[in-house]
Amino acid sequence: MNIKLIASIAKSLLVARWKQTLVAAVGVTFSITMFIALLSFMAGLNELLDGIMLNRTPHVRLYNEVAASKMQPIQKAHSNQNSYDFIRSIKPKHKVLVLRNSKAIMTALRKDNRVSGVAPKIMTQVFYNVGAVDLMGTIDGIEVEQESKLFLYKDYVTAGNYLDLKNVANSIILGKGLADKLLADIGDNVQVTTSKGERVSLKVVGYFESGILELDKVHSNCSIETTQKLLGESNTYITDIQIKLKDMALAPQLSKEYSQLFEVEAIDIQAANAQFETGSSIRTLISYAVGVTLLIVAGFGIYNILNMMIYEKIESIAILKATGFSGSDVNAIFIIIALSIGIFGGALGLLFGFGLSAIIDQIPFLTASLPSLKTYPVSYNLKYYVIACLFSIVTTYFAGYFPARKASKVDPVIIIRGK
């Protein structure tokens, strides 16, 4: 088959009907543009929403929990006998929440090449004292640099400098909602009462807004050292170790492994936040469905135009066949027409899609719950461009396939004699 000849015939048929061709190509361009803009926007939104929870959630969290012993003393004593023990009214024993040997655990984790980062944390409950009122709340002691690196802490600090938490002694960053309730400005001191009854004064160095309003009303952060001081504990006191993995999918498996290895409780992100993934996957599915529908509609446009072209050009097809072009040559001519509409329209669509995404990216979008957000979120993932490109080629191929097959089956005798 002489590709150059076939292509030149396809080209002149295209040029001869350039208006129709343009309409078909514009259809493809439009659908690809919308496909890209829609998916980029949706993906941007997904990343943002997931980020609110998932970015701040460790992939695996190691901690201790107040719980009843799984092995009661009497079971140990009876372990070799064929007997049942009936124990009633089991109570959890007093167990300190401190992670023992935390320094060694963190050193071991940092050496594990599946782990991308480790951040210690102390969770504690306090009362914030404002005048005669005590507000219940929580303080997390964090290592602010690690927390920023792994969980983007600094993005949520909307006022003040997050590093002051480390640099200023006895400092605190309050949740925005809590700060409003306490009427505390940056530079003010707030009083907190610890669970052990000690009253401490802390200097406010910033506010954070997590995007989860209820959390911001009760929560604040101190440095690890300040929290240890607050609780009157030694500098080895840590209640949680947060682990970020290189591959999030490994979390359930590694959580079990660490739990056994370090003899602590461990929870993975999938167990803790299963609903988030469901949400994003359904949103993605819907945007794909809309995008593919647009493309299929454009495909029908191409199908129609090719069909019309074949009716108009049926004599030319007949004479081509009479003078020695085979069915597969004719087939190739129309497939080339369809594909060039698809590739041309698709390529423009990719450009316009990128342009439209960039425009959406500039539209201001301010919301109280998401302080780090200034404009609509848009993802520029190359994946969507590749998918759109493949889709445009596949749809136009199929839109061309049926008319082309019809053209290839034209019987020259009927056309020529019918005149």
Added chain:
Amino acid sequence: MSDTILEARKINKNFNDPVKVKVLTDINFSIAKGEFVALTGKSGCGKSTLLYILSTMDTDYEGELLIDEISMVEKKEAELAKVRNEKIGFVFQFHYLLDEFTVLKNVMLPGLKLGAFSEKQVEARAMEKLKILDIDKLAMKKANQLSGGEKQRVAIARAIINDPDIIMGDEPTGNLDKKNSDIVFDLFKKLAEELKQTLLIVTHDQSFADRTHRIITMADGKIIKT
């Protein structure tokens, strides 16, 4: 006679829709190289049907067809297309030129499809054929800018671009006035006598037939005189 270029052996054809009608019965004849043959008969006697079978475009028949002593039965569609491209030139009642192309490109198309020569060579050959037919001045015009007679001459040029073994014509002068008919006939005659081109022309124009070298007459699907 010299060697045969086209031979029909016991060709039979039926139309089955709506009722079975026998259109061709036991067609046997052969055409030798260099002959200028007219196939005549009354309307509906089956001469066009026979021509389309001989041209390999219609494959729904019984019997055997040999072109250049090779049987066309059992050949696949693409192979038949190749035979038509290489060995047969067509001139129809209607010119069937492609309006999108220039006259030159129209003539070149079957040559380019054959692929035996480079594009430059095919172009030179096409110009040469146009010159033989005395229409080389029209080469760069679009096909739809020509008159009926000119178009038919371009169609003849297209038919001879690959130096076919045989040219088949289906009422090639049927759409033309007397003057243009004469021009086209003279061209055929020139091809036959000067270039030893084999021609098989279906016509019901008796005066056209009389001027050829040999007349095959058909009636009711049978050959009554060869």
